[in-house]
Amino acid sequence: MNKKFSSLLLIVTALVLTITLGLPKETVFADIADGTYEVNYEMKEAGSDNTSIADGYFSKPATLTVENGTKYIQLTVTSASMIKSLSAPSGPVDVVSEGDDTRTVKFRVDGDLSQPVNMEMHIVVPDLYDTTHTARAVFDTSGLDTTDSSATNEGSSDDGATAGGNNNDSGKNEENPPTGDNSSIALYAVLLLVSLGGIFAVWKTRTARN
Numbered sequence: 001m002n003k004k005f006s007s008l009l010l011i012v013t014a015l016v017l018t019i020t021l022g023l024p025k026e027t028v029f030a031d032i033a034d035g036t037y038e039v040n041y042e043m044k045e046a047g048s049d050n051t052s053i054a055d056g057y058f059s060k061p062a063t064l065t066v067e068n069g070t071k072y073i074q075l076t077v078t079s080a081s082m083i084k085s086l087s088a089p090s091g092p093v094d095v096v097s098e099g100d101d102t103r104t105v106k107f108r109v110d111g112d113l114s115q116p117v118n119m120e121m122h123i124v125v126p127d128l129y130d131t132t133h134t135a136r137a138v139f140d141t142s143g144l145d146t147t148d149s150s151a152t153n154e155g156s157s158d159d160g161a162t163a164g165g166n167n168n169d170s171g172k173n174e175e176n177p178p179t180g181d182n183s184s185i186a187l188y189a190v191l192l193l194v195s196l197g198g199i200f201a202v203w204k205t206r207t208a209r210n
Contacts (some may be wrong), residue, residue, distance in 0.1 A: 039139050052135040074106045076104045087121070088109070088119060121135070
């Protein structure tokens, strides 16, 4: 009888773990408040945290513009004659201006800017290098105003949103830690407990009859 109960408990435990691990995980991140910011960034290799050789082709910092919640990055490419094309996940970049072997481009960023942005580029170094290269643009979003923190400063001027969101009134930005909706997980947990109680009751009834 104890062996049967142990086997039943093992099966139920495995079921609980399978369902719990299989629950969809909701990714929630704080939106950046509308405004214009300067953000530092680094081009890293596609498959590691090492700095990419492509990092030397980009000047720092980049300019981040948020309009109605939509994020746009503007950055300047140096040695532009060697970079024949440049694309972001949103598509080919838009050329804003060109100078003496420099090119300023702009592209839209969907999702969480604190996550790496894959950039695909065709680089040609005469007689040495001609290939399509992928690097990850990693932006430093620390210190940027979020929609929640900006709601408390509705009367402040837009100038406070520049240069990484610093302003002289507060000196500090309120952190807005990601939060998730745990109601679905709680519901699953209750259902599992009820199921476990039902299984135990059935097992107890059958044991008593025997």
